[in-house]
Amino acid sequence: MSENKVTIADVAREAGVSKGLVSFALNDRPGVSAESRVRILEIAERLGWTPSLRARSLSTRRSFALGLVIARDPEVLGSDPFFPSFIAGVETVLAPQGLALVLSVVPDETTEMRTYRALVSDGRVDGVFLSDLRHNDPRIPLLQELGLPAVTLGRPDTKSPFPCISVDDTPGVAETVRYLVSLGHRRIAHVAGSPALLHGSRRRAAFDTALREAGLPAGQSIETDFSVAAGADAARRLLTQDSPPTAIVFANDPMAIAGLGVAHELGLRVPDDVSITGFDDIDFTRYVYPALTTVRTAPSDWGRAAGRTLLDLMEHGTAPDVDLPAGRLVIRGSAGTPVRP
Amino acid sequence: MSENKVTIADVAREAGVSKGLVSFALNDRPGVSAESRVRILEIAERLGWTPSLRARSLSTRRSFALGLVIARDPEVLGSDPFFPSFIAGVETVLAPQGLALVLSVVPDETTEMRTYRALVSDGRVDGVFLSDLRHNDPRIPLLQELGLPAVTLGRPDTKSPFPCISVDDTPGVAETVRYLVSLGHRRIAHVAGSPALLHGSRRRAAFDTALREAGLPAGQSIETDFSVAAGADAARRLLTQDSPPTAIVFANDPMAIAGLGVAHELGLRVPDDVSITGFDDIDFTRYVYPALTTVRTAPSDWGRAAGRTLLDLMEHGTAPDVDLPAGRLVIRGSAGTPVRP
DNA sequence: CACGTTGTCTGAACCGGTTTAGGCCAACCT
DNA sequence: AGGTTGGCCTAAACCGGTTCAGACAACGTG
Missing domain, CATH: 1.10.260.40 (lambda repressor-like DNA-binding domains)
Structure with missing residues (x-):
């Protein structure tokens, strides 16, 4: 019926x-x-x-679905609103075309590779979104070998046959550092994301560069896995040492929010004793205290652009890269003039 | 190739x-x-x-995929880690069976209904998960009419032919209120979720009941849409009135975290001037200051149970309801003895 | 008038499985 | 011996589309 x-x-x-x-x-x-x-x-x-989608699928050898495989620690995934927004953006372009999104959340990289193979050998999807790009990302040659169209979210550091949708994090980080310097900060530390992820290491490199351009000595950096817990640990280490930094630049908002909590817990005033900045401008940032100074990014724009580009690629066999506008610094209360520089 | x-x-x-x-x-x-x-x-x-999945699909009239349609304001979706965890849980049972998850994120209810119809007429999925149950939920008769197997996440308030996976929120809310009362609180307010959602209104009813059972007069309640912004607004309204509550029970953690921010902003000490509790125990709760006293729920267990039940239902034509263990109160620093009761 | 040309349409093969009707043969029963 | 049963197997239809070779008629052209 x-x-x-x-x-x-x-x-x-x-x-x-x-x-x-x-x-x-x-x-x-x-x-x-x-x-x-x-x-x-x-x-x-x-x-x-x-x-009948099924009949059409069989005779045209297409599945009318696109895939997204997410290999993230569930903890990190939960505190980061990137994917929900990204997916919402993707949907706005897929739905009108009658395309579906097949989502896989996998626990580790091995499973991830297996998942891509399964998606292809099942003919489950006609193309995929490649997110959380890593150094020398093994998924790129894999997908190339499998002949699956893809777009990468971010610019790979290796030769890639796929179009990429990227946004340069450098200006946002640089703007943050310049702003902190202009407030009088000289000891600025960085809580970096995972060095295995391109956006993790690029934000860190941008931080180092920005300090150098400001004529400051290299700052302290702590590598994390982008998780809230790791952000809290890093903040605690930074703030409990002798002559702690007067400002900490976090590589994402969840860690920055954890940083705020740690500062409060240690009896430090934000921003008087320590300034804190984040990255992404998630919804929470406006409502924590003090409200977080951070860099605004637009995940749903990424989703839209990625969706359109992947459709283009599948239709014409090729599609141009897209550069999204860089995130701008959003100034709120968590960064200010240091009382004891 | x-x-x-x-x-x-x-x-x-x-x-x-x-x-x-x-x-x-x-x-x-x-x-x-x-x-x-x-x-x-x-x-x-x-x-x-x-x-060949496609050939098999055509001849067996099955799609070997399950669907999840999420109709939430992107803002609320982003700050709530429920779905990422839930989906991760679902995947653990789908993946071994070679089943895929088709995800739709839609902006409104009209689109949502249309999406279900499209999923069925395309034969895109063999069953769906029904989340965010509403009062007199129109999706239940729709899916029944469409003949699509489903499991509901939560117990519907109308007759439903579908198995449900539910967890009783009442004990968690009751435990929270009893705890606050035991600390000496008498003016306890509630920042409720959306009254249109069953878990929103049930938590609120549980709150009212708990107060009554504690022998306290009815407390103040403010309805919201579960969003961080609405939580902040509600907290501000509650805390800026004459004789504000000494404790606020928030219906979810994101709003509670926003509540913490508002309290700080108003110069109130937590928990001395106002105690704050949440619901769900998201990762952030441990790392805000003070750490949030909240009720622990386990979304990935929901996902696993829902996945198993939906498979059962599709295989045997029927499946029993599952009652998950109720969430327990996790005591942290955001609730304490009121200094001025 | 014979000859292509063009436009419209048919029939059948095809995609790659599942499922059913029925054939064949050996074993068993009376 | 003849009839029944059951196990193993084949051929063909079927799911519902797409696609291609070719039939046919109308048309213009030299």
């Missing part, structure tokens, strides 16, 4: 033509007279015909 | 038997001699045969 009952054969019989002609008319391809076309369409409409 | 080239016909030819027999052997069904079976399996193995 629920499944679509009327097939192309029903339409053909009703219209007194062959299946093939109906198919041509429905996909408006040449070789059908104007009268036949409207008559067939009219009959299909009247009979309530809808295409 | 990527697509699976070897078909069941190749195996049949190589084995010198018919397609049908190969199919029987591969699905180990009766009617195949032991020798033939091992020979066919051996040959399929040697040839590297893998089933």
Whole structure:
């Protein structure tokens, strides 16, 4: 009762033509007279015909679905609103095309590679989004070998046949550092993300560069896995040492928020005793105290751009890279003039 | 090159038997001699045969995929780690079965209903998870009409043909209120979630009941949409009135964290001037200051249970409801003895 | 008038599985 | 011996589309 009952054969019989002609008319391809076309369409409409995705899949060898495989520690995944927003953005372009999004959340990299292979050998998706790019990312040659169209979220550090959607984190980090320096900070530390992830190491490199350009000595950096817990640990280490930094630049907002908590817990005032900045401008930032100074990024724009580019790629076999506007610093209360520089 | 080239016909030819027999052997069904079976399996193995999902889909009228449609304001979605964890839990049971998860994030309820219809008429999924249950939820009759198997996340307030996976929020809320009362609180307010959502209104009802059972007069309640922003607004309204509450029970953690921020901003000490509790025990709770006293829930357990139940339902046509253990109060620093009761 | 040309349409093969009707043969029963 | 049963297997239909070779008629052209 629920499944679509009327097939192309029903339409053909009703219209007194062959299946093939109906198919041509429905996909408006040449070789059908104007009268036949409207008559067939009219009959299909009247009979309530809808295409069978499964039949179409079998004969066209396409699945009309796109894939996203997320290999993140569930803890990190939960505190980071990137993916929900990204997916919402992707959907806005997939839904109108009748495409579905197949999502896999996997625990580790081995499973991740296996998942891509399975998606391909099942013919489950026609293309994938590659996120959380890593150094020398093994997924790029894998997907190339598998012949699966893909777009990368971020610019890979190796040769890649796939279009990429990227946003330069450097200006945001640089702007943050310049702002802190302008407030009088000289001992600025960085709580970096995972060095294995490109956006982790790039933000860190941007931080180092920014300090150098400000004429300051290299600052302290602590590597983390981007998790809230790791952010808290890093903040505690930085703030409990002798002559702690007067400002800490966190590589993402969840860690920065944990940093705020640690500062409070240690009896430090923010921003008087220590300034704190984040990255991403997640919703929480506005409502913690003090509100977090951070760099605004737009994950749902990424999603839209990535979706459009992947469609382009699948349709034309090629698609240009997209550079999204760099994030700008959003100034709130968590960074200020140090009372004891 | 990527697509699976070897078909069941190749195996049949190589084995010198018919397609049908190969199919029987591969699905180990009766009617195949032991020798033939091992020979066919051996040959399929040697040839590297893998089933074509698409062909199987067409002939069995199944899609080997399950659906999840999320209709939430992106803002609320982003700050709430429920779905990432839930999905991770679901995956642990789907992946071993070779099932995929099709995810839709839609902006509103109208689109949501349309999405379900599309999923069914495309035959895109074999079953769905129904989350964020609403009062008199229109999706239940819709799915019933569409004949799509489903499990509900939470117990519906109307007659439902579907198994449900539920957890009783009442004990957690009750425990929270009793704890606050035991600390000496008498003016306890509630920042409720959306009254349209069952878990929103149930937590609120549990709150009212708990106060009554403690012999206290009805407390103040403010309805919200579960968003961080709404939580902050509610907290501000509660705390800036004459004789504000000494404790606020928030219906979820993101709002509670926003509440902490508002309290700080108003110059109130937590928990001395106002105690704050949350619900869900998201990762942030441990790392804000003071750490949030909240009720622990386990979204990935929900995911696992929901996945198993949906598989059961699809296989046997029926599946029992599952009651997950109620969340327990996790005591941290954000609630304490009121200094001015 | 014979000859392409063009436009419209049909029939059948095809995608790669599942499923059913029925054939054949050996074993068993009376 | 003849009839029944059951195990093993094949051929063909089927799921519902797409696609291609070719039939046929109308048309213009030299």
